[in-house]
Amino acid sequence: MLLSDVARASEEIAATRSRSAKTAVLAGVFRAAGPDEAPIVIPYLAGRLPQRRTGVGWSTLRDVPAPAAAPSLTVGDVDRALTAIAAVAGPGARAERRRLLDGLLGAATEREQHFLLRLIGGELRQGALDALAVEGLAAATGAAPEEVRRAVMLGGSLGAVARALLADGPGAPAGFRLEVGRPVLPMLARSAKDVDEALDRLGPCAVEEKLDGVRVQVHRDGGDVRVFTRTLDEITGRLPELVGAALELPVSSVVLDGEAVALDAAGRPHAFQDVAGRVGTRTEGAGTKASTLPLSAVFFDVLAVEGRELLALPTAERHAVLARVVPESLRVRRLVVADPSDETARASARDFAADVLRDGREGVMLKALDAAYVAGRRGAAWLKVKPVHTLDLVILAAEWGHGRRHGRLSNLHLGARRPDGSFAMLGKTFKGLTDDMLAWQTDRLGSLAVSDDGYVVRVRPELVVEIAFDGLQRSSRYPAGVTLRFARVVRYREDKGPEEADTVETVLGFLP
DNA sequence: TTCCGACAGTGGGGTCGCAAT
């Protein structure tokens, strides 16, 4: 199969907003792909590379050689080239990657280059990713879409499921099971405003403390332990403490879902930044603070034990198994609310949430007691509740948006007032803006503009905006030494002048 | 007919490893 066929399909997919039409195009390409090509073409049209890491990013992709006149590249050629690029390392690596990349791009037509640049850059933006690729694969092979989805989530990558479908026919996805040692896409949560809203939405549920760390899935098969992240990267070698803890459990085979965290002597959690730094450290005992921070795990779910898959069991039953398999010190704190219509029970849930916040936790998770573990889905059965803070800040500048925000001022630079009347930038946000707000702010900020370099528009610091955020984190980039975590726009405050905006002092009051 | 679940897009900050400077 030629790369140009794939590039043309991607253009067709991007050209329609109809998901069924996108799926039809995907199915057509997958049908035409040979057995060796399908495991390459399917990830490509899901916007991903089978290589995952190539060492090539936006900077390398800035300079592009002249395009070829006619298409000649096959998807196999592209895959081999990218595998070679990903393997480059050591002194001179940059130049060698550059050389190999130029060879690939130089053999591509303009249309193919356009596709490759966005694919390698991780910004295909054709309105279809994994979910529609799954639909397309099901349509192409006659398999049931829900079965294909389940097989992919259970650890077959898209490519692996495609191979099985081509080899064994439409029944193949049903053969995929959870296997100890092969990671499953973790179940995700939605947000709720507060505990009461969550209780109303869920009915009988468990309330759990939510710790701010790194999601981990721990597989133990006898003496063999493997640890995976939320995106299924293996990090076993970086978390020897968790491996040790898993080996001490009174089982021979288990799959656990939990969080890697760092607790101090008093049991209070360290900042997320410190946990992430430690998890990201590959070299042992590098001497920095982060690399020596001891980690521990808190588990909140069990997906399999002693060869038995538990995904379909209701939450309450999985929790019962978890309590048998994992000692209390390695489990999240939990309160069961059997009857959310009982005001006493609701009050105890609110108290529980307040308690865990006092102990430095990030918030709480509420989980419906009757829900199965739905791998890879952000279902309505798990709800997270975190406290939200707000500040009134001044817009210092705005950046021109991309994609559907092209031509609109999008990303806002936010500042807090200093005593001398100047402003300290605290970070940026593009979140929470409706199309109407984008149109309005483009116009309004345009009238306040003092400069525009085509990327950033600086404005007179006069417009006040209410910003919600989850907390502060330390920053070496911004002048106050802190930045806002997960900042998003709530509303414009045209009733306030910049002299009424919140001060740096007020901001620093949010430090823990 | 209206509602709502699932998806994709639009980007945010920090930190580490590695190669280049």
Added chain:
DNA sequence: ATTGCGACCCCACTATCGGAA
């Protein structure tokens, strides 16, 4: 020793399609 890039940890929110109610 410092800097820049790439990769990956955390993520919120809105718009839209299409099936459910």
